[in-house]
Amino acid sequence: MAAVKLLDVDGVGKDFRGLRALSEVGFEVEPGEILGIIGPNGAGKTTLFNVISGAIAPDTGRVVFGRKDVTGAAPHRIARAGMVRTFQLMRPFGSMSVLENVGLAAQHRRQPLRRLRGEAMDVVERVGLGPWAHRPATELPTAGLKRLELARALAMRPKVLLLDEVLAGLVPAEREPVLDLLAALREEDGTTLLFIEHIMAAVMRLSDRVLVLDQGRVLATGSAEQVTSDPRVIEAYLGEEPGDAED
Ligand SMILES: Nc1ncnc2c1ncn2[C@@H]1O[C@H](COP(=O)(O)OP(=O)(O)OP(=O)(O)O)[C@@H](O)[C@H]1O
Ligand SMILES: [Mg+2]
Numbered sequence: 001m002a003a004v005k006l007l008d009v010d011g012v013g014k015d016f017r018g019l020r021a022l023s024e025v026g027f028e029v030e031p032g033e034i035l036g037i038i039g040p041n042g043a044g045k046t047t048l049f050n051v052i053s054g055a056i057a058p059d060t061g062r063v064v065f066g067r068k069d070v071t072g073a074a075p076h077r078i079a080r081a082g083m084v085r086t087f088q089l090m091r092p093f094g095s096m097s098v099l100e101n102v103g104l105a106a107q108h109r110r111q112p113l114r115r116l117r118g119e120a121m122d123v124v125e126r127v128g129l130g131p132w133a134h135r136p137a138t139e140l141p142t143a144g145l146k147r148l149e150l151a152r153a154l155a156m157r158p159k160v161l162l163l164d165e166v167l168a169g170l171v172p173a174e175r176e177p178v179l180d181l182l183a184a185l186r187e188e189d190g191t192t193l194l195f196i197e198h199i200m201a202a203v204m205r206l207s208d209r210v211l212v213l214d215q216g217r218v219l220a221t222g223s224a225e226q227v228t229s230d231p232r233v234i235e236a237y238l239g240e241e242p243g244d245a246e247d
Helices: 045-052 075-081 098-109 113-126 142-154 172-189 200-206 224-228 231-237
Strands: 007-016 019-029 034-038 060-065 083-085 160-164 192-196 209-214 217-222
Touching: 007 045, 019 045, 019 060, 019 217, 034 045, 034 200, 045 083, 045 160, 045 192, 075 083, 075 098, 098 113, 098 142, 113 142, 142 160, 142 172, 172 192, 172 200, 192 200, 200 224, 209 224, 209 231, 217 224, 217 231, 224 231
Parallel strands: 034 192, 034 209, 083 160, 160 192
Antiparallel strands: 007 019, 007 060, 209 217
């Protein structure tokens, strides 16, 4: 019996002035699934998120979310439909507090302001930024900015969350609570996760399935164990800085 797909990426290609950033990329994601996305620097991982989330339109192929073709749709429309991404480079509004930053992300939800504020506070606490709620976002250290980026995405109540290296720049002790939170999002909220990650321990722990990108193409898909023992995947990672792919 074929499982229901929540996201269907089909034949996606993207060129940047002759550089093939993505080529014939296709995969499906089921509701509640956690898909890890790995690949060397420059493999096209962020570009793939840019296409899925509507930040850039692909040259070929299509993205179907639910039953709707969202290829090239504006990012805010896709986010409103329930597919939300975080950014590899974080850009909060520095003059605003942590809570205000999160509240702003939820604004499109046309709910009474009081309710949105309450929900924003819940999200701030859920990501562990409670004590920072009323401090300016600029005062946050890297780990805090990562949590804020996650909180801003969660405030939009995503069905599908696209996470672009949310663990980068965090020391191992800081990673644990984030990993716990991501696992809880699926267990408690049923959120579907696609996460780009270089830290293999996290990929092994969270992923139901892993998609490996290399030079804009899907090199392999399978369980974390399968892909990490695949000689083609090991080969693609050669030449990477050891610290990049290791925990
Ligand atoms: N807007 C753009 N204009 C031109 N080239 C781009 C653009 N965005 C990405 N590229 C190029 O496309 C390729 C894929 O980049 P992308 O950022 O998707 O890689 P990545 O897999 O996310 O890498 P990393 O692990 O370093 O984050 C790279 O060669 C990059 O330089
Ligand atoms: Mg990237």
